[in-house]
Amino acid sequence: MDYAEDAYAWLDFALFGLLGIAVVVLVCRPLEAWRPVEPVTDRRAIRTDMLYTVLSRLGLLPLLAFVLLSSAQAAWEGWLTEAGLLPPTLEELVPALRDHPLLAFACYVVILDFAEYWRHRAQHGFRWWWALHAIHHAQRQMTFWTDDRNHVLDDVIAAVWFGAIALLIGVPPGQFPLIALVLRFAESLSHANVRLDYGRVGERLLVSPRFHRMHHAPVSAGQHGKNFAVLLPVWDWVFGTADWKRGEFLPTGTPEEPEVLATGGWWRQQLVGLRRMAGALAGR
Template sequence: MTETFTRFLDDITGWLFEHVVQPAMYALGLMDYAEDALDWVQFGLFGVFSILVVYVVCRPLEAWRPVEPVTDRRAIRTDILYTLLTRLGVLPLIAFVLLNSLSAWWAGTVADSGFVPPTLETLIPGLRDHPVWAFLLYAVVLDFGEYWRHRFQHRFAWWWALHSIHHAQRQMTFWTDDRNHILDEILAALWFGTIALLIGVPPGQFPLLVLVMRLAESLSHANVRLSFGSVGERLVVSPRFHRLHHGILSVAEMGKNYAVLFPVWDWIFGTADFRRDVFPRTGDPEGPEALATGGWLRQQWVGLKRMAGAIAGRSGA
């Protein structure tokens, strides 16, 4: 599964680089950067592919059975801009540079020390012969990390000042998943990438893990009246389960349903709300109006000011 996906991505990347990017770089005298450009083409292509997958899965569901009618298309357009910037624009470049630097530093540190850090496959040798089970176990560990990152976003005032941009959306759709402050995105990329390095996620599995988790998160934000039944709701996060997290009575430290993939973490740590027929209005009634109706730049600026105020300990920040 992972090998097929990686080979598919590599084939398209190679074709684009050979027939489009490389001739342009040669003409501009930029061939010294060819290797970096090849990596960037693959990174950007993955962003395009992930957007297409999410759209094909989520858009028909929203058209089929929406929770609420669309009344604010401007807010949705802002979320689309967030998605394009997050997955195709400068944010992926920042994440790419940071994670590559982190990976190089980690590899150098390990090589200099002579210590071979344990990974899931060294701790459980049988995983090497069962890539599907290994993939699922990596997903479980990464999801556990994402659950706690999400809890911390709601727990610490400075982090909530950034994350509240995500919760301010009153017209929630599958595009809302990427509605985050740029600093919040950088922290998320470092958090996720560090855990992936520590548990030894193979490079071939990492892109597919990212794609699966992005699809799950986008689906959970979709404007669709959908639950997975009394059993399914306890196995996989549904749009209904996560919409309760975005409800107007579930903000800051009052939050419920933090999980990205598996609700078991909310069940274990007492933050689960499994009511099946509740689809609340979304938004943050305590947040500034600019976070709900402002444009991308306005929201980024207000989030930064609120974070600074929270760090300085100003009331109402």
């Protein structure tokens, strides 16, 4: 009956996913109704993004990621125990964090946000990965639902990357879902169809919908991307990928990519993404 314990743990993870959807809807939906950037002209595209969100946060992917990462954690801890070593966690390197859980939580968020910045740059930098990530950028009717508009394989890579970094720095199991909730909420808000920025100072502290919308403009596709940060724009600032144009809310989409990536259904977009990735790996 070992599977029963895993099932309960996955159920906790799924409940956090459900909570995340509820929080995002309660916050972002009124904002989009208050000051939309553009009118809704393609509700079918939004419904497709809603399906992406449900499958990503409540469906097979969370279970798959949980099983993979649980196995990896057991193997990692077993190898370290046999070698007589302690895991090189953040709290082992900085013992003072053990007495300040909120500070430790903030440090975990900053480190994982930094890791997400570089993963996002890699999605634009490698042709095979961009072939998958282009599904996310093809959306011309961008809303807070667009955050989860990703190819399944892209989501699997992202989940393994995020979980592996969290495992490496020793994120406590109880804090992992909360950190994921914070970062995913930030991502959903940054995709919202709302005319909102945080001012000259605030835009340099937190990623706003205006800041991230620049990233989804056609001029920011592929290797020419800007504004990659998830939560903290300081990474774009430091590494020269920030675009601070104030007051601009540009149209979104990738006109050079196949139309099916913008208007096709979930299944067709998944198949086209796989074919495009295979073509990129084959040098086409």
